[in-house]
Amino acid sequence: MVEQGRSTMPKAYDPKQAEQKWYEFWFKGGFFQAGKEGSEEKEPFSIVIPPPNVTGNLHIGHALNMTLQDILIRWKRMEGYDTLWMSGMDHAGIATQSKVEARLREEGISRHDLGREKFLEKVWEWKEHYAQIIREQWYKMGLSLDYSRERFTMDEGLSRAVRKVFVTLYEKGLIYRGQYIINWDPAARTALSDIEVIHKEVQGHLYHMNYPLKDGSGFIRVATTRPETMLGDTGVAVHPDDDRYKGLVGQSVVLPVVGREIPIVADEHVDPEFGSGAVKITPAHDPNDFEIGGRHDLPQVLVMDETGTMNENAGPYRGLDRFECREKIVKDLQDAGVLTEIEEHVHSVGHSERSGAVVEPYLSTQWFVAMKPLAKQAIRDTKSGEGVRFVPERFEKIYLHWIENVRDWCISRQLWWGHRIPAWYCADCGETIVRIEDPESCPRCGGGKLKQDEDVLDTWFSSGLWPFSTLGWPQKTNDLDRYYPTDVLVTGYDIIYFWVARMIFTALEFTGEKPFRDVLITGLVRDAEGRKMSKSLGNGVDPMEVIDQYGADAMRFMLSTGYTPGNDQRFRWERVEAARHFANKIWNASRFALMHLEETGAETLSLEAPLSTADRWILHRLNETVETVTESLNRYDFGEAGQALYRFIWDELCDWYIEFAKRPLYGEDEEAKRVTRSVLVYVLDQSLRLLHPFMPYITEEIWQHLPVDGESITVSQWPQKNPAFEATQAVQEMRVLIETIRAVRNIRAEMEISPKKQVELIIRADGSVLSAYRNNESAIRRLCGADRFQAGSDLARPDKATTAVVTGAEIFIPLEGLIDIGxxxxxxxxxxxxxxxxxxxxxxxxxxxxxxxxxxxxxxxxxxxxxxxxxxxxxxxxxxxxxxxxxxx
Missing domain, CATH: 1.10.287 (Helix Hairpins)
Incomplete structure (x- = not known):
């Protein structure tokens, strides 16, 4: 620590210099490490970071999420907890593989040219490169992560946890392999999770067709947005109570073009009010049709291959791309008189987040997790009030609705990057072997011709274990025992289903406890116009650019004070600028305070000393600010906590208390100087501590110059409310004085009275308000620029005077000789x-x-x-x- 009270602060604050210096100081000092010697008696507090994907640089949404986590960790560390903020990253299967494949395409090669092993070497190189970039970005943001415990979803320990969970669920019958409709990306040639599908409103068409009855007595009208899938139709469904079709159920229609006879079935899933009330059933290309087809034993005819090209079941359209097929079949249906109407139709179409391709609902053999059995305990806990608490509370209803209606989860992906599915197939007897350890032979026939499943697991499978796998599970580690369950998860509302719910399911199943006490939901950071940031709009904001221009503290303060739980916020550069002005305001106020301490140091604050009205007021307001900030952080209201600090530090400490403190500090009364210095240093020290979780760098820089004990503000004690600081009378007096000074300054501005001109001040008041004026006459004179001053209960309004009314008083300023009235x-x-x-x-x-x-x-x-x-x-x-x-x- 610098020599206290003896180091002169530079005239201007330099974020770049301070950020590098203090982050190295914190890192080397081990301040971020949990479980250090002597922490055994402390209560633990833990957060696991939502692991960023190793696909590229962090964006402004990451900056918000991580800033909020860092505020919580720094605050709890200062409150005396043994804090663990677990750091780590996600391998992000399809996202990372897509990035690496794109780079290979630029070199004119594909992953198949390299082979699986060589390709994975390339991906690991990518991972190491971007993992280091992410760490450097964490450093620049000032995040107090425990780097000594950093984990990766594909490191050895987490990979073992993945296998343990897979095998256990398989043995319980909760993981199975089968043919179902899944989201298929024809470009990447892999199944997709729901979160990897982006639904876009598309201007398309609704095609109305007449399917002729087999007996020639008429037709049934159906409609589709994807006419190419009609080649896979195996039935037509109507509602069983629809009187229009009761006589037709059990009969058949002839599928146009193909000529295949398909039955008419009755199913309650059909909406009789929509369209004609009859729907074509394509079990291999539509999830709802798959369910209906299963109930009526309809064949599943797949008419495309994995690339979206029409296959042998498409007859004359074989070899055409699915969209080329659409154009040709529409023409053929029109020529045949089957297509009766083409209606303009706006509808939602799924697109692959990674490749941009239109997603195809596709019948495929995949691995699935049966989710309903896993959801039961989470549902019970939520309904009984024992479950995870959502902040804001409204997200609990969204979560509960989803888990009550959860569907089985397709967990296999046709990728090379990821956790390989621990299943092997015996070439001799066809046995499927699922084991934690690689088998050497078939347990059924003893054969050694075993081939491991080519697929990997969905990324969310491993990240769903994150809260406990990162702490060493399935081993019984000290970290798992001490820091699990964790205290809070900070994440976005867009992954409540895909990540939060799955973490809760697996935690309850494998640890018997919920993974975290609270889930704090954040919104999006949108652009200034309220639009979602995207590459296509070119409106994204790089947090590193913000830091380079304004410093990490300004970015952190802007993001956190703009936050309200669960809501989106808009990014505006002027708000970052305002946050930097705030940092400069604190810096200049601190320089002023230290200027008066360089020779004498500061005495310990004593409440026995003769405190002025301003002294008692600022201590009272400090008390209230400590209470407001602490209570706001306890309910995760970072915006209110930050705004309370801003108002107190800028308006009350810097603008008012320091103004009132100048009179004694520049005066001749040494005792008054000593008391004012002690109050100023105490309040500044406590204010910096309150502000530290929000703006760690500038607070450490200033705090290291203050004459206070301690190695670092990072591990200093969080301020506590002091009952001895309560001073309601001083607050009332200061309210009167501040209103008066503002009123006089406004009059000066409105009347264009030069600041150099002294005015006469006449105040009519009585009771405690009059006492406030008389007790603080010298401060009023100096801050109002008044060489003549009168205060009384029976003073008359003078001629040619301007007036202002404040709480409990009237203020008169005679204008004769002061201005040219005309x-x-x-x-x-x-x-x-x-x-x-x-x-x-x-x-x-x-x-x-x-x-x-x-x-x-x-x-x-x-x-x-x-x-x-x-x-x-x-x-x-x-x-x-x-x-x-x-x-x-």
Whole structure:
């Protein structure tokens, strides 16, 4: 630590210099490590990081999520907990493989050219490269992660946990292999999880067709958005209570083009109110049709291959791309008189998040997890109030609805990068062997010709074990015993189903406990116009760019103070600029304080000393701020905590207390100087501690210059409310004084009275308000620029004076000789005309329906605010004119 009270702070704060210096200091000091010697008696507090994918750089959404986690960890560390923030990364199967394959394509080769082993070497190289980039970004953000425990979803320990879970669920009959409809990416040639499918509204068509009855007595009309799939139709379904079709159930229609006879079946899934009330059934290419087909034993005819090309079951369309086939079959159906109408139709179409290809519902042999049995305990816990607590609470209903309606999960992926499915097939007898350890021979026939399943597991399978696998499970480790279950998970609302629910399911199944106490849900960081950030829009924000321009503290404070639980926020550069101004404000206030400590140091704060009204007020307000910030953090309201700190530090400590402190600090009374210095240093120290979780770098930089004990603010004690600081009378007095000073300064600005000119101040008040003025006369004189001052209960309003009303008092400033009254009246009249025009302009604009309906909401709101401000200014000018013209008497 620097020599206390003896090191002069530079004139300006340099984020780059401070950030590098203090992060190295924290890292080398081991301040982020959990379970250090002496921590055994502390209560543990743990968070596991939502592991970022090793696919590239972190984005601004990561910055928000991680900043909030870091605030919690730094706060709890200062509260005296043994804190663990588990760091780590996710292998992100399809996302990472897609990136590496794209790079190989640039070199003119594919993964198949390399072979599985060589390709995986390339992926591991990619992983190491981007893992280091992510770590460097964590450093720049100031994250206090425990790097000594960093995990990766494919490291040895986690891979063993994955195998243990897979084998256990398989042996319980909860993992099985079968043919079902899944999301298929024809470009990447793999199954996809639901989260990897992006649904986009697409302008397409609804094709209406007449399927002729076999007996020639008529037809049934059906409709589809994908006419190429009709080649795989194996039935037509109607609702059993639909009177239009009761006589047709059990009969057959002839499938156009193909000529295949397919039955008419009755199924309650059919909506009789939609379209004709009859639907074509394509069990191999539609999930709902698959279910209906299964209930009626309809054949499953697959008409495409894995690339989206029509196969041998497509007859004359074999070899065509699925979309080429659509065009040709539409023409053929029109020529045959079967296609009766093509209707414009906007509908939601799934696209692969990675390849961009249109996702195909596709019948495929895959591995699945039976989810309903795993969901039972989570449902019971949630309904009984014993489950994971969601913040905000509204997300619990969303979570519960999903887990009550959960469907089996397709966990196999046709990739090379990932956890290989631990299943082997015997070439001699066809036995399927599922083991934790690689088998050497078939347990059924003893044969040695075993081939491991080529597929890998969905990324979410391994990340679903993250809260306990990272702590050593299935081994019984000290970390698992001490830090599990974890305390809180911070994550986005978009992965409640895909990650949060699965973590809860597997944790309850394999540890018997919920994985975390609370789930804090964050929203998205959108652009200034409220749009989702994306590469296509080019509106993304690189957090490293923000840090390079403004410093990590400014970015962190902007993100955290803009946060409200579960809601999206907009990124605006002006808010980052405001956060940097806040940092500079703290820096300058601290330099002022230290300037008065360089020679003398600071004495310990003593409440026995003669404290001024301002001293007692700032200590009281510190108490209230400690309480507000702590309570806000306890309910995860980072925005309210940050705003409370901003108001206290900027408005009250920097703008008001330091102004009041200048009189004693620059005066001749040594005792008053000593007391003021002790209060100033104490409040500054406590304020920096409160602010540290939000802005770690600048608070450490300043704190290291203060005459206080401790190795680092990172491990200093969190401020506590002190009952001895309660001073309601001082608060009331300061409210009066601050209102008065503001009122006088406003009058000076409105009347254009030079700051160098001294004014006469006459105040009419009584009781405690009058006492406040008399007790603080010297401060009022100095801060109002008043060489003459009167305060009393029976003072008359002087002639040619301007007036202000504050709580419990009237303020009069005589204007005779202070300004040219005639000239001021003329100026105010001109100003009134301008304000009248501005008010009229805004009102016309807001009365224009075209503007209000077409302009962005924030632009309309800005105009409304302008109108309110102009009207307020106009009212003030009118009042001043009345005073000057004598119309108020």
């Amino acid at each position: 000239q001021t009246i003329t100026r105010l009249q001109d100003e009134l005309k301008k304000l009248d025009k501005e008010v009229e302009r805004v009102e016309k604009k807001l009365a224009n329906r075209g503007f209000v309906s077409k302009a962005p909401a924030h632009i309309v709101e800005e105009e409304k605010q302008k109108g309110a401000e102009y009207r307020q200014k106009r009212d003030k000018v009118k009042n001043r004119l009345k005073e000057l013209q004598g119309q108020d008497r």
